[in-house]
Amino acid sequence: MLKSAVSRPIAEGENWMERERYIGVSGVLLKSDLYLTLGISGQIQHMVGGNGAKVIVAINKDKNAPIFNYADYGLVGDIYKVVPALISQLSR
Numbered sequence: 001m002l003k004s005a006v007s008r009p010i011a012e013g014e015n016w017m018e019r020e021r022y023i024g025v026s027g028v029l030l031k032s033d034l035y036l037t038l039g040i041s042g043q044i045q046h047m048v049g050g051n052g053a054k055v056i057v058a059i060n061k062d063k064n065a066p067i068f069n070y071a072d073y074g075l076v077g078d079i080y081k082v083v084p085a086l087i088s089q090l091s092r
Contacts, residue, residue: 024046040060
């Protein structure tokens with residue numbers, strides 16, 4: 001089952017999703033098979049919620065982002081370029 005969630009700062013700043021969709025100290029703890037992070041820096045407050053996933057895949061433009069310390073697979077790149085290319089390849 002595919003679900004979406006956000007980090008608290010983005011959710012509150014942009015009002016994207018309700019509190020029940022926050023990942024981390026202020027939200028839910030993941031126990032999913034896969035956690036695909038897009039632009040998540042990997043601060044400890046967030047990873048408290050995300051670290052329960054079996055596999056973590058991270059895409060972030062900052063090669064030094066802490067998320068890569070948690071990720072099973074990581075890709076350094078701009079999510080606005082990487083994600084469309086990824087979708088295109090997966091759609092084939």
